[in-house]
Amino acid sequence: METSTAQPPAKTVLRVAAISGSLRRASANTGLIRAAAEICKESIPGLQVDHVDISELPLLNTDLEVGGGFPPAVEAFRAKVRAADCFLFASPEYNYSISGPLKNALDWGSRPPNCFADRAAAILSASGGSGGSRSQYHIRQVGVFLDIHFINKPEIFTKAHQPPNKFDDDGNLIDPETKEQLRKMLLSLKAFALRLQGKTASSEQGN
Numbered sequence: 001m002e003t004s005t006a007q008p009p010a011k012t013v014l015r016v017a018a019i020s021g022s023l024r025r026a027s028a029n030t031g032l033i034r035a036a037a038e039i040c041k042e043s044i045p046g047l048q049v050d051h052v053d054i055s056e057l058p059l060l061n062t063d064l065e066v067g068g069g070f071p072p073a074v075e076a077f078r079a080k081v082r083a084a085d086c087f088l089f090a091s092p093e094y095n096y097s098i099s100g101p102l103k104n105a106l107d108w109g110s111r112p113p114n115c116f117a118d119r120a121a122a123i124l125s126a127s128g129g130s131g132g133s134r135s136q137y138h139i140r141q142v143g144v145f146l147d148i149h150f151i152n153k154p155e156i157f158t159k160a161h162q163p164p165n166k167f168d169d170d171g172n173l174i175d176p177e178t179k180e181q182l183r184k185m186l187l188s189l190k191a192f193a194l195r196l197q198g199k200t201a202s203s204e205q206g207n
């Protein structure tokens with residue numbers, strides 16, 4: 001007789017707002033977010049990854065804040081950030097630092113009241129030579145002022161352009177090793193987000 005290995009449903013579903021720092025159609029970083037969403041559906045009950053598209057955000061200009069309000073695309077972005085339990089940033093390194101689109105999104109979310117505050121987050125990157133490490137540490141620095149609490153490990157620095165191929169031509173993640181690292185990162189993010197909310201992973205399983 002076969003025994004089921006399916007895990008019981010979690011009591012709470014934590015929502016991960018996932019932001020890609022690349023706007024390219026075939027972005028490897030956006031591919032990492034798609035992979036994260038699939039991994040959660042397949043094997044991490046209680047964690048749901050939603051890609052938050054930042055391509056429609058205008059460049060930050062505080063003149064666009066009128067009567068305490070923001071432009072519609074910014075309002076929509078800020079609402080998605082506020083609704084999230086935690087964050088996943090997947091971003092390339094641009095010139096040894098944070099990609100412009102991601103910094104713009106972080107800046108819009110930071111405008112008072114800061115939408116990112118007091119939530120857990122994880123960062124990963126697909127980039128050139130160093131795999132994006134320099135950009136990740138700059139994101140952490142910005143996150144200090146935004147009061148974002150990052151998990152420290154595992155760290156994922158994906159060398160996107162070195163063999164073996166880790167992404168297909170559409171930016172889909174095809175490397176099993178990176179998928180496994182990403183699964184471990186998501187489990188760590190889930191545990192830390194629950195801790196911040198005063199819950200534990202075991203108390204969230206089953207009834």
Ligand SMILES: Cc1cc2nc3c(=O)[nH]c(=O)nc-3n(C[C@H](O)[C@H](O)[C@H](O)COP(=O)(O)O)c2cc1C
Nearest residue numbers: 022027028029092093094095096126127128129160
């Ligand atoms: C303006 C610009 C600057 C870049 N600077 C760096 C860099 O400093 N370090 C690095 O590793 N890669 C750098 N790259 C390469 C990208 O990080 C790399 O191609 C990445 O895979 C692109 O991510 P995507 O596929 O998600 O768009 C740069 C690319 C661009 C367009």
